[in-house]
Amino acid sequence: MRVLLTGGSGFIGSHIAILLLERGFDVVILDSFVNSSPNVIIRIKKYLDNKDLNYKLETINGDIRDKKILDKIFIDCIKENKPINTVIHLAGLKSVYESLSNPLHYWDVNVFGTLNLLLTMKEYECYSLVFSSSATIYGLSDSVPMAEDHTISPINPYGKTKVAIENMFYDLYNSNLNSWKICSLRYFNPVGAHPSGLIGEDPIGIPNNLFPFITQVAIGTQKLLNIYGDDWGTRDGTGIRDYIHIIDLAEGHLASIDYFNSTESCLEFINLGSGKGYSVFQIIRQFELSTGRKIPFSIQDRRDGDVAKSFADISKAKKLLGWTPKRSLEQICLDGWNWQIKNPHGYG
Ligand code: NAD
Ligand code: UFG
Numbered sequence: 001m002r003v004l005l006t007g008g009s010g011f012i013g014s015h016i017a018i019l020l021l022e023r024g025f026d027v028v029i030l031d032s033f034v035n036s037s038p039n040v041i042i043r044i045k046k047y048l049d050n051k052d053l054n055y056k057l058e059t060i061n062g063d064i065r066d067k068k069i070l071d072k073i074f075i076d077c078i079k080e081n082k083p084i085n086t087v088i089h090l091a092g093l094k095s096v097y098e099s100l101s102n103p104l105h106y107w108d109v110n111v112f113g114t115l116n117l118l119l120t121m122k123e124y125e126c127y128s129l130v131f132s133s134s135a136t137i138y139g140l141s142d143s144v145p146m147a148e149d150h151t152i153s154p155i156n157p158y159g160k161t162k163v164a165i166e167n168m169f170y171d172l173y174n175s176n177l178n179s180w181k182i183c184s185l186r187y188f189n190p191v192g193a194h195p196s197g198l199i200g201e202d203p204i205g206i207p208n209n210l211f212p213f214i215t216q217v218a219i220g221t222q223k224l225l226n227i228y229g230d231d232w233g234t235r236d237g238t239g240i241r242d243y244i245h246i247i248d249l250a251e252g253h254l255a256s257i258d259y260f261n262s263t264e265s266c267l268e269f270i271n272l273g274s275g276k277g278y279s280v281f282q283i284i285r286q287f288e289l290s291t292g293r294k295i296p297f298s299i300q301d302r303r304d305g306d307v308a309k310s311f312a313d314i315s316k317a318k319k320l321l322g323w324t325p326k327r328s329l330e331q332i333c334l335d336g337w338n339w340q341i342k343n344p345h346g347y348g
Helices: 011-022 039-050 067-079 096-101 103-123 157-175 210-219 246-260 280-291 315-321 329-342
Strands: 002-006 026-031 057-061 084-089 128-134 181-187 189-191 225-228 243-245 266-272 297-300
Touching: 002 011, 011 026, 011 039, 011 084, 011 246, 026 067, 039 057, 067 084, 067 103, 084 103, 084 246, 096 103, 096 157, 103 128, 103 157, 128 157, 128 246, 157 181, 157 266, 181 246, 189 210, 189 246, 210 225, 210 280, 210 329, 225 280, 243 246, 243 329, 246 266, 246 315, 266 315, 280 329
Parallel strands: 002 026, 002 084, 026 057, 084 128, 128 181, 181 266, 189 243, 225 297
Antiparallel strands: none
């Protein structure tokens, strides 16, 4: 089976690529490298070569908004007698802050890019899609755990593009109930790294997110962690989130493909998280315990747009996909730290 993996060079995509190739899928990665390094592809190959695996990976440097490139990928695969059967679509922009200052760019890349992809899939009769949605669509609510029927109310352009894409799926699926198989996976907070230490998260510039900030404090790239508020209505006053090991998250995509094989057609919106909530202080404590590194911090005002608590109800993913997250918070810290010490400057 051949999978088109858009955004396959990014943080989440690179981990999915390894799992797909290990499972014997042919993979075509389409990535414009606007937010990732071509070295990621070299690392993926290195990992598979080290394991002596026979794999088929092709990488195309291109933009999902470019219809000609999409056409060419689908046509070339048909000519090779190995058409694309499934698309895993991760290519997109993900910065909340950037989306506030440049919303049209987010609508263009995320929404128009996805529309372009869906048009192409329809044209070449490829009807299976796994999509990277986000818990950010649940907005400012902190009534937890959040199930898929939780109110949708995104508060920033980034979140609104994810909702628009999900709405596009509704309309498309309802127009042809017998063809499409779509799983829109709503990720909570993916963290950690591949246990090999060959691939991991490499944010450009100063990290916005807690986990990469902590590993950069531990390695000395950042001096201290700013904690955004210790007066939230939580057990220790700091924000609670649902941190899921990146490999557990990646496995959810393979489980979705397995699910497609057992159904005629579907449109499912599915949370992927650990189902557990941890506070910022708990994360720091676990990281210090697992790695022996001290994380100095300073308490700051709350960050705009944050909520006190967000964690997932993952019963749907468990029941429908037969998927369950297996890796502990300790494993997250160990693998994230292993990646950071082996790659103090990321991919360089
Ligand atoms: P990432 O930035 O590391 O990966 C995205 C990849 O897409 C990058 O390699 C980038 O170069 C590529 N890309 C961007 N625009 C493109 C375009 N127009 N054409 C082709 N390639 C393009 O991000 P990630 O963390 O791996 O996230 C992947 C997806 O998951 C994104 O759509 C993101 O919105 C979604 N998501 C991420 C998180 C998270 O916390 N990381 C949470 C929820 C949802
Ligand atoms: N935090 C700090 N200091 C930091 C960074 C974060 O104290 O330097 C705190 C935040 O206030 C929050 C928690 O750590 O309480 C987690 O923050 P992150 O920025 O790591 O994650 P968020 O839950 O705020 O947001 C992330 C992505 C969103 C995505 C959401 C759900 O940035 O785009 O997860 O998937 F929508």
